[in-house]
Amino acid sequence: MTMDVRSTRTDASATRALRAGIIGGGFMGRVHSHAARVNAARLAEIAASTPDRAAASRDALGFEAAADTAEQLIASPDVDIVHICTPNATHARLAAAALAAGKHVICEKPLAIDVADAEQLTAQAAASGLVAAVPFVYRYHPMVREARARVARGDLGMLLSIDAGYLQDWMLLPTDDDWRATSAAGGASRAFADIGSHLCDLLEFIAGERIVRLSARTRRVFDERGGRTVENEDIVAILVETASGAIGTLLISQMAAGRRNALTVELHGSRESLRFDQENPERLWVGGRAESRILVRDPATATPDAARLQPVPAGHAMGYQDAFDNFVADAYAAARGEEPDGMPVFADGLRAARLTEAVLQSAASGRWIETGE
Template identity: 55%
Template sequence: MDAASLTVGFLGTGFMTQVHSRGARLAGARIAGVVGSSPAKGAAAARELRLGRGYDSVAELVSDPEIDLVHVCTPNALHAEQVRAVLAAGKHVICEKPLGVTGDEAAGLLAAAGDAVTGVPFVYRFHPLVREARARVRAGDIGTVLHVNGVYLQDWMLDPANHNWRADGDAGGPSRAFADIGSHLCDLVEFVTGDRIARVCAVKSTVYAQRGGHVVDNEDAGALLVTTTGGAIGTLLVSQVAPGRKNGLVIEIAGSAESIRFDQEQPETIWLGRATGSVLLPRDPDQLGPDAQRLSIIPAGHPQGYQDAFNAFIADTYAAVGGETSDGLPTFADGARAARLTDAFLAATDQAGWVDVVDS
């Protein structure tokens, strides 16, 4: 089966469904329909986003024999029940992160997936220059990894009047800033270095006890010290209350020979830091390795961005349904890993000490 013969459906009608559906459409899949929080919302989204038809319920959509794969883009607390319904219907599934609101919940979904093709959109992996950075670390170009530092900063929750379902622990889960964006930061660090975060020490901050008259149940920001299985040390900072930062995801990896720095808001270059002769490497396919070249879909000088990375993730996941394999495709195993890291972050903030990261 190729993408052109794939039929997909969507659960959820928000921003992420818009992003997912663009990738699905570009990949050539047929979109059967969508489920909203009510039949009326589903029907409206089907019209406005060109998503086939509105199904009245999750059960109706997953029982449609024509649908091969379902995108789960609903609030976090709904993921587990909905993913299990998709898997029980014998369909493949892409689930927005967090895969589960606890590590055990996510591990259960990983176990339940069986032979289904699964995806969790850690899409920053699909920036060509992230792949280039990873290839250079793998090749030993930077030497031994000594330390890492990273930030993921946003400001969309800066206004205390701004309430969102993610700030409600019943809908969003016990962690917000870390589970939402810290998971991306940790995934990128581990993906590029090929090393795993082994232990964390962390603090968290909830700036506003209430938002728009609603009690806030989870954190606005978190800071971590980390050690890796390979012996590196690192610092990570995540915040959704950093004025002026819209999507400031940055990682810098220092090796014994050189450093590599990637900035998601400036994804057309990576910085290669050297004791002498540091360089800014552009996304120029003629200067990149094979994996980065594959993801460079337009010539150098024509910027690629977030939606391009998302489209590549969707295309590779759909190709996996057809039996193809591609390096670096994030699956439920990666979603379960992120949930375990979130567990460790929360435990470290509660215990005010070092916590080991448990793998699923």
């Protein structure tokens, strides 16, 4: 009976606007709702931490209805796809419930705060036949797709080394506080699980190969924030080796003064190098022995996968929200039965959970940890 309901819902959603339900009315809920609206979804229902907050979010963001609880939204017959934008520790429970209810799911990362839950969710998603996506949205910058295509066609030659990082400063001061700093809500890892997971996903996506072993060190600068004990890390430094033998360094910090969202990936090959900088997403640096150059985003000259993500001409700046809109477009296309290339799914969320576990294990033991699967 459940399979029949799910099949009917999927078939119906292919011929009408998807009805989106969003759980969480904070920053990410606003980002998701904008992307849903841009992609012609109906903003059917929203739930938040309290009924009053849900009602306020309904009015502010233009939803048709507010649900009193997340569970009520998940059970609603007026919702086809559930966006989960809640604190980390709630993700696994809500995603499992949404899949069990026959709903497509977009779940913010981390997919789960432990590997066992991530494995269970990935298996449940695979068995359901439903769309189950994780917003590793930096994949959706057009110049990331350009870099990926150039690596895939051999422009770099042999991959030799990697220099990458993700730096922010929003936790720099001892007075800076956030629910992510407590393991109960945020999980055992903060800096890596929150932003290092994005960095590793982007690195493996562009390079087309995985990190197979790593050695990590972590640092917690303040033991207390906001009167609460801090239980996870502020900074992570990692040595990595990829499947082809390339070696690299990754630095992840939420305490790098002046760095707002400095996500960078630089790959060095035997023929040339590539560097993508998320704070300057319209450009891709290509380094060569004889000369280096800057490629500027242009759908007229881009590789096909990069061109499809560029709804505006060259010179009209695209940024983070555009990347997010592109990701949601692919997730909704998948819900209609299409198979978009490079869409991050629950298996990618599981990969991030396993890398997070490996980072924590390495930092605790001082050993190299194998991460190849």
